[in-house]
Amino acid sequence: MSACSLSLDIPGVLTAANDWIEIKVHTAGRRLAGVTFTDKLNGCAYRFGDDIFSIHLDYGIKEDGVTDDAPRPRPRKISAASLMAETPAGEEIPGNPQGRRLADRRSGVKITVPFAWETEGLAVTWTAELREGSPYVRIMLDICPMQWACPIRMVRVLELSAPDIQQRGSVKGVPATAFCGRLFAGVESPLSFNGEEEGKLVAQISRKTDIASRTHLNVSAVLGVAAPGQLRRTFQLQYLNEERARPYGAFLNYNTWYDTLFDRYDEAFATEAVRLYGEELVRKRGAVLDSILFDDGWDNPETLWEFNEGFKHEFRNVNKLAASYGAGPGVWFSPWGGYGKPKQNRLNAAGDCFETNERGFALSGPRYYDYFKEMCLHMIRDNGINHFKLDGTSGEETQLPGSRFASDFEAVIHLLGELRDERPDLFINLTTGTWASPFWFGIADSVWRGGWDHEFIGEGTMRQKWMTFRDSRIFNNNVAVSPLFPINSLMNHGIIYTRKARGLDTVEGTDLEDEIWSAFGSGTQMQEIYMTPQLLEPSQWDTLARAAIWARENNETLVDVHWVGGSPMELQVYGWAAWSPAKGLLTIRNPSSERRTWSFDPGAVFELPPEAPRSYSATSPNGKRLPFSGFRAGEIVRMELEPFEVIVVEALPEPLP
Structure with missing residues (x-):
């Protein structure tokens, strides 16, 4: 793997390159005159559109019919062509061996072009970043209104001419490809649009809320290349796994949900679950157990995210016991407050103290965000939590008065960043509210497959019908609608055999063995066990341990699943x-x-x-x-x-x- 290079070939042309690609930034006077992207692998060159990038503003009309009284035109497009560029700068990026993202561990180069303020008072900086051995470049825009709030309605990061442009899926936030799948691109957000517009490949994201004065809006996009027939593998392994918040790796966890449902439980129940799984899987059979996830029922819903009276020591004793088996506790939180009667009780307990929206608590609310964040940090710092199941976010296009976030979605992105700053190896599972965009994984480790928790379709026993249902949701909600989505990062509900699981409280023949091997063979890193430990026979523990050990030993292959x-x-x-x-x-x-x-x-x-x-x-x-x-x-x-x-x-x- 050769290093990246950075050169000023001729006056006004700054070049960054590695073995795969080359990007040239052309300046003329104080203008960014053009950007050229060369695919060395396939022998193609692409020139960015004349705008390079564009920022679309619309001051619009207020709800009372009165126009904004600021002396500015309502709709407006700002592009690189209309901005005065400062001197472009090239910089080497040292690799950080301790970097959380794999890409951060590689050295690289970047080209930065700052622009002078324009009449709207926007400070804009354009950056292209290239890492050693990477078949892609990341293009980043930093936009900051310096004088007043700015109604940015769309940011287009990429626009270029290319043949055979295709949008790779039918849900929001899927990448686009061109040149028979040898070029891929997309804004790195599940809310992005990436596809064809007027014969050009575009990567952009729309907004409905204003950017407050002196608040930075950061939008990034990827532009990469793949060999013929290797688009999926290149996109998922050589790009996505390099940039994801936490590299792919088996994360085996027992989840309490189907043993408790909405019932409250206590420290005695929690420690017994840890002890049984630790003894049977780890001590007796040599498997690695990463986490015990304590789902709904640990808290007192007559309060807001406080432990129930059965946890007088919170999870501290549970954490000590889990650590003796090499594991840690995980915890369920619901940003919008949960479900059913417990959710209503939490809302009633909070009264008017915290902000709400149509789905419950509003994470973008200033008071609720600070409170929820402190509850999460308390779990990490004082209870050793290594795994969050964050169940439910909403209001993606609703901004609350006084909020620094445009939506609950922006709030959860910011929250996850703060939690990872506290504990970089944290595993974060986002559930309800997600969909099959590959760009979730810059912020989360797994997302929900979609559909009911469990149901039954097809033929055979109830367990066989459950497996058919589970895997049909993987196929219909993910594979069929987003072919570049990494199914190695789905929350599938894995294996279910508990006393309280409807239709799945008994075993017939080899059904459970089939379910175990199909769950681990699916390659998802979110290896969920919903199995009442007291129900399992020694042979069933043997199968579970053998499959778990096999999957972990094959991490480097299953990442490609x-x-x-x-x-x-x-x-x-x-x-x-x-x-x-x-x-x-x-x-x-x-x-x-x-x-x-x-x-x-x-x-x-x-x-x-x-x-x-x-x-x-x-x-x-x-x-x-x-x-x-x-x-x-x-x-x-x-x-x-x-x-x-x-x-x-x-x-x-x-x-x-």
């Missing part, structure tokens, strides 16, 4: 595949009551790059008899699956003859 096969709702054979230079992994399930044949080309299923080995030996870590001892890319392989069968295949590359 992607969907293969068809639709669970249609009872088609489906599953997950992942590949790394070390091996390929394949988990396949037949959701039907009929025997099925599934045919595949290993090269296509593993999305093998041209330089990858073509021949593989095959074994099954979940003990299934395979109809083959190996396979070769380009040759069709057929698998016979019994009704509801789950088969896991581990494929090791064979040495070249």
Whole structure:
């Protein structure tokens, strides 16, 4: 991996480059005259549009019909072409070995172009940042109104001409691609629009709220390149996993929800859960347990986020016990206050002390934000919390009077940053209110798959129907609507076997074993266990530990996990595949009551790059008899699956003859 370079080739042209890409910034006098992006991998060059970037303002008309009395035109576009540029500066970025993001650990270079204030009083700075070995550049805009609040309604960070522009999905915040999937781009926000407009690739984000005076608005976008046939892997592994808030890695946790539902519980219940999971998984079977998540029921809903009377020592004793097993406590919080009667009780307890909106408490409210943040920090500092389940944010386009945030969404982004500053290795699971945008993972570690917590569809036992439902939500709500979304970061509700789980309080045949292997084979780092420990037999603990150990040992391969096969709702054979230079992994399930044949080309299923080995030996870590001892890319392989069968295949590359 060669280092990035920074050079002033000719007067007025500043260049940043690495092995993959090159970006040239052209200035003429005091103008930013142009930006050229060169894809070295595919031999293409792209020129940014004449505007380079644009900021769209609209002072509009007040609700009473009176226009804003400021002497400024109502709609207006500000672009690089209309601004006076200061002298561009190039700077080397040293790598930080302790950086939370993988990208921060790499050295790099950046080009910064500050602009003089314009008539609106906006201070704007444009930055391009390139890291060593990265197939992408990040373009950043820092916008700050210096004189008065500014009604910025849209910021376009990228605009360039390119062939074959496609929006990669049908939900908000999906990236766009061009040149047959060899170029990808997008504003790094789940609220962004990235796609085609008037024949150009654009990456932008809209707003409905003003930016307060001397408040910074930071908007960033990615522009990257991929080899033919390697778009998904490049976007997810070489870009997204490098920039995500916390690198991918197995996070095994037991969740109390289906053992308690809305019932309150106490320290005795909590310590017993920690002890049983610690002894059975960690001490007896050598698995790693990361966290015990205490869901709804730990607090007293007659107060606001205070422990109930059963936790006289809060989670302090629980934390000490968890630490003895190498784990830590996690906790459920709901920014909007929770659900049902407990939510109403919390709202009643708060009275008029805190701000609310249509969904409950408003995180963007100044008083509630400060209170909620202090409750979270107290959990980290005094109770050793290593994992937050933040369940429910709302009001994404509603600004409360006096708030420094444009919405609850902006508030939660800021909150997560402050919590990670306190504890960089914190695992954060955002649930209700999210959707299948890959750009969530700059702030969160996992998001909800969508749909009901659990339900039943298809054929077979209740457990088989639950698995079909679970995986149909993964496919319909994520894979089908956002093909570049990393399913390795979904909260799926994993494995459910508890006394209070409707329809899932018993086990028939090998159903539970199938559920365990399918959950870990899905490759999601959010490895949730909803299993009453007192119900588990030694053989079931054995299977759980074996699958958990297998998944953790295969982190470097499972990070590449992607969907293969068809639709669970249609009872088609489906599953997950992942590949790394070390091996390929394949988990396949037949959701039907009929025997099925599934045919595949290993090269296509593993999305093998041209330089990858073509021949593989095959074994099954979940003990299934395979109809083959190996396979070769380009040759069709057929698998016979019994009704509801789950088969896991581990494929090791064979040495070249």
